[in-house]
Amino acid sequence: MKILIVEDDKRIAVPLKEELQHQNYVVDVAHDGLQGLEMAKAGQYDVVLLDLMLPKLSGFSVCKQLRESGNSCAILMLTARSGKVDKVVGLDCGADDFVTKPFDLDELSARVRALFRRSVAHSRSSVISCGPLQINTVSCLVTYLGNVIDVTPTEYRLLMHFAHNPTAIFRGEELLHKLWSPESVGGRETIKTHIKTLRKKIAAVGVSEQVIETVYGFGYRLRSDV
Amino acid sequence: MKILIVEDDKRIAVPLKEELQHQNYVVDVAHDGLQGLEMAKAGQYDVVLLDLMLPKLSGFSVCKQLRESGNSCAILMLTARSGKVDKVVGLDCGADDFVTKPFDLDELSARVRALFRRSVAHSRSSVISCGPLQINTVSCLVTYLGNVIDVTPTEYRLLMHFAHNPTAIFRGEELLHKLWSPESVGGRETIKTHIKTLRKKIAAVGVSEQVIETVYGFGYRLRSDV
DNA sequence: GTCGATCTTCACCAGATCTTCACCTGCCCT
DNA sequence: AGGGCAGGTGAAGATCTGGTGAAGATCGAC
Numbered sequence: 471m472k473i474l475i476v477e478d479d480k481r482i483a484v485p486l487k488e489e490l491q492h493q494n495y496v497v498d499v500a501h502d503g504l505q506g507l508e509m510a511k512a513g514q515y516d517v518v519l520l521d522l523m524l525p526k527l528s529g530f531s532v533c534k535q536l537r538e539s540g541n542s543c544a545i546l547m548l549t550a551r552s553g554k555v556d557k558v559v560g561l562d563c564g565a566d567d568f569v570t571k572p573f574d575l576d577e578l579s580a581r582v583r584a585l586f587r588r589s590v591a592h593s594r595s596s597v598i599s600c601g602p603l604q605i606n607t608v609s610c611l612v613t614y615l616g617n618v619i620d621v622t623p624t625e626y627r628l629l630m631h632f633a634h635n636p637t638a639i640f641r642g643e644e645l646l647h648k649l650w651s652p653e654s655v656g657g658r659e660t661i662k663t664h665i666k667t668l669r670k671k672i673a674a675v676g677v678s679e680q681v682i683e684t685v686y687g688f689g690y691r692l693r694s695d696v
Numbered sequence: 697m698k699i700l701i702v703e704d705d706k707r708i709a710v711p712l713k714e715e716l717q718h719q720n721y722v723v724d725v726a727h728d729g730l731q732g733l734e735m736a737k738a739g740q741y742d743v744v745l746l747d748l749m750l751p752k753l754s755g756f757s758v759c760k761q762l763r764e765s766g767n768s769c770a771i772l773m774l775t776a777r778s779g780k781v782d783k784v785v786g787l788d789c790g791a792d793d794f795v796t797k798p799f800d801l802d803e804l805s806a807r808v809r810a811l812f813r814r815s816v817a818h819s820r821s822s823v824i825s826c827g828p829l830q831i832n833t834v835s836c837l838v839t840y841l842g843n844v845i846d847v848t849p850t851e852y853r854l855l856m857h858f859a860h861n862p863t864a865i866f867r868g869e870e871l872l873h874k875l876w877s878p879e880s881v882g883g884r885e886t887i888k889t890h891i892k893t894l895r896k897k898i899a900a901v902g903v904s905e906q907v908i909e910t911v912y913g914f915g916y917r918l919r920s921d922v
Numbered sequence: 923g924t925c926g927a928t929c930t931t932c933a934c935c936a937g938a939t940c941t942t943c944a945c946c947t948g949c950c951c952t
Numbered sequence: 953a954g955g956g957c958a959g960g961t962g963a964a965g966a967t968c969t970g971g972t973g974a975a976g977a978t979c980g981a982c
Contacts, residue, residue, distance in 0.1 A: 584791065
């Protein structure tokens with residue numbers, strides 16, 4: 471749910487950021503290649519939107535160095551030049567997708583959704599299911615056993631992250647790093663509180679079991695059985 | 697390394713097949729939607745190149761039905777129409793990439809390579825085995841001969857260290873230095889106690905052998921035979 | 923500006939876990 | 953056989969982790 475935009479042209483970066491934030495992604499922006507590389511290495515992003523023509527360090531170099539450092543986030547390249555060579559070189563130096571400017575915002579966000587899906591092999595449709603929990607990623611509607619659960623954006627991102635990795639255990643700090651942008655990371659209490667309210671909302675729907683279970687000393691996990 | 701092309705126009709299918717075969721992929725071709733769906737379901741393909749305008753069954757339907765049947769191969773859609781709606785619908789019904797005709801052969805094969813990379817990157821196993829001991833590093837679940845052993849974080853770290861170095865013998869002090877942070881290193885009793893509780897927990901699961909054996913004067917070792 | 927929803931922080935509690943202590947057992951060597 | 957010492961055991965205290973309610977901070981809508 472975390473996206474990094476590496477783009478120096480603010481006329482492109484700003485509307486892109488707003489559109490993606492509107493779709494409940496956590497979005498950070500880097501304004502040159504060097505900053506982009508640093509942030510991508512540190513920030514645990516799922517998708518990086520990478521412009522090719524960048525100050526200080528080209529998009530190709532960022533992509534290559536990111537891969538060499540073992541990072542496996544999805545990379546979508548953006549470029550004004552539509553030459554075939556660029557595309558082939560870009561894809562072969564580790565990018566996962568390639569879009570030429572001017573691009574359509576709807577197409578781009580569809581490609582971003584596809585990259586998210588691909589990074590989690592089990593959810594191919596716009597509805598992510600984890601046992602009785604269903605998340606419609608288009609309407610952002612969350613249901614549990616058919617009952618609608620009214621969640622806030624932060625709770626939505628938390629549930630998405632759990633649903634994408636069923637049975638996986640996440641430490642509180644891990645969730646903070648993966649779902650919050652670096653400048654707004656809070657304390658452990660933040661996670662505790664969001665988990666608490668999520669549990670309360672799910673319980674209000676009539677579910678007595680603990681859907682988000684805590685494994686003491688390890689973290690939180692979403693139960694896919696009931 | 698297996699690719700399926702679903703395309704009725706032979707002027708496209710034939711050169712595409714030849715190009716991909718030239719790159720050492722195993723390539724099959726289906727000439728309509730129905731045939732494509734059947735072959736994709738049966739043939740265990742890594743990547744499916746799917747034309748949208750097909751006789752008998754549209755590319756959208758093939759894609760959707762393939763996903764609904766649980767198939768998770770990579771799907772790359774091809775179409776002559778370059779409308780944005782097609783792209784968004786295509787990507788959201790489960791395709792991983794989208795290319796409009798006329799496409800460049802080099803670009804297409806670069807995209808195919810990117811899809812392969814992605815599917816390989818995600819098939820990494822997360823289970824560490826050492827004989828009958830299994831540690832799932834995603835769910836932090838430890839099992840011995842299939843029985844779940846409920847371990848604390850410190851015990852988990854100990855087991856991980858043993859499982860990473862099967863047959864190796866570790867002195868108590870060595871374990872302290874490797875698994876504890878420098879400022880919180882405790883006394884030798886600490887290790888003794890943790891080994892004790894680990895042994896007790898494994899024994900509680902019905903294992904009579906000493907799984908963590910002590911080699912007098914040298915240290916502890918995890919037995920991988922039984 | 924006010925209002926409400928949401929997000930974050932705080933102080934405090936209960937319980938799980940970790941470490942330490944004192945003492946016991948059993949191996950190795952002379 | 954007996955001393956010395958590595959290793960085992962149980963229990964008590966210290967420490968850490970997660971849960972809770974309420975208060976403060978932030979943001980957007982009107």
